[in-house]
Amino acid sequence: MFLNVAQLQVRYPDRARPSVDAVSFGLRAGEVGVLIGPSGCGKTTLLRAVAGLERVTAGEIRLAGAVVSSASVRVPPESRRIGMVFQDYALFPHLSVQDNVRFGLHHQARSDQQRRVREVLDWVGLASSAQRYPHELSGGQQQRVALARALAPAPQLLLLDEPFSNLDVELRERLALEVRGILKAANTTALFVTHDQMEAFAIGDVIGVMSEGRLHQWDDAYTLYHRPATRFVADFIGHGVFTPATLREVNNQIVVSTAVGELTDVAECPLPCAFTAGECDVLLRADDIVHDDDAPVKAEILRKSFRGSEFLYTLRLKTGETVMAHVPSHHDHTLGEWIGIRAEVDHVVTFNRACPVNHHELCSMPCAAHATSAAQEHLLQRQEKP
CATH class of the missing domain: 2.40.50.140 (Nucleic acid-binding proteins)
Incomplete structure (x- = not known):
């Protein structure tokens, strides 16, 4: 497994029960996994633990075979080669689309930056909008810019935290299918958090259903629907x-x-x-x-x-x-x-x-x-x- 989470626990000192409790699952290279569940079930906390933004109190997280989180090990977020896409896009309003995408490539030569920016903007269908600014784009286009920026540094894992929650229902499902196509074209391993079942079914190869910090089932959409484990x-x-x-x-x-x-x-x-x-x-x-x-x-x-x-x-x-x-x-x-x-x-x-x-x-x-x-x-x- 490219991403392996084993008996993971995340506990906050001021809470009676763990926010994430004995969660185990695996994600193969190139797969898109989705965590779904009601509000407060622990899915975002789990995503943040994978990113290195939350401390692990028990269990471990392995990325490409290496332990990046456990009770005694914590690899800094910036050393994990993980990209993140948030629900608020977090685009720089004063920068053009291409400059937003180029932001994480400052360590590369200028010619390499230009080539990579063109490549990822082609993936997300925004090559013709490279000179435009975020306020000139629709919500769906802004989300694709945020995705392009996260993909530009070639992360080994991409994390997406309810990236479509600010969009209308019809656009969310359509964009989820588009994003899946982009991730597959880029051969990117991704973990996606949502509360929307249609989004989860549209984008995920495998889906995990969570409640009160526990992972009830980790399976494909058909099996979840027709053979629920709990x-x-x-x-x-x-x-x-x-x-x-x-x-x-x-x-x-x-x-x-x-x-x-x-x-x-x-x-x-x-x-x-x-x-x-x-x-x-x-x-x-x-x-x-x-x-x-x-x-x-x-x-x-x-x-x-x-x-x-x-x-x-x-x-x-x-x-x-x-x-x-x-x-x-x-x-x-x-x-x-x-x-x-x-x-x-x-x-x-x-x-x-x-x-x-x-x-x-x-x-x-x-x-x-x-x-x-x-x-x-x-x-x-x-x-x-x-």
Whole structure:
């Protein structure tokens, strides 16, 4: 791993609990990693520790194989060859675009500076704006100048702290895709902090979900969404609800009974013995619920949010449970209306019902892993029987 963080802890003397607690993850050369989580979860503190701006109280940070931070080692920030891009851009208003980018290249010959400035401005698509000043640029263009300035000294690692937070939502996602392309073209290893899921999905090769200083999962976007390791990740990523379910085995097939009907022919589902009496909670995403007027299960529309091509409906079943559903926008039903729904679930994500809904503390093993471990043990026992 090019960047390796192992059991990292950052603790401030005036706080009861660590701001970063036993965090471990790795980032390969050329990868873009993203840290995401609610405000105050420790993601920016973690980024600052990697930069060398925060002292480490336990664990270590290795960069290109060398320890740069631990309880006893602290390589100064300026010696780490790390570039940083901040949310406020921090451009010099009295300098032109090219002079802003040239700022960190004073140790190079003038001809080398000019060549490097032209190269990075080409990367970010601003070669024609080299003579302009920051106030003459849009917010997105200013952010690209800040990125070019950070890339100019060829850092071995680039850190980005919520760089798009001052931009509108549509521009943020588009710029995230552009920045990803720039980082890939430059073969730059980067660690990015955001609270916006769409940004994280657009830019990251791998994404870490944090809460209260702990890293719950470090995975690609697809796995985070479809195979969340903890209840917190399942709740934080995407739209969905936890609904009570009962697992049973019928003719060597697992059947999952829920308020929206029985789920069968599902992949990666634990065996009923993994839970007491087969009772558990199942994660139902909004894209697991399909609007079907002919379906026997009916639900009342409590809330709806227009998303352009679709509505996000919050629905209440006759049993009192709620589910969410993505519905094409030409199905414009009114609040209080009852519509038919059915579940289409390819694989079931289960959690122990004993775990609290707002599960912020990490179990010794994630709830889903408890089920998987028990199911594997039961499967081995069945295989061993004659």
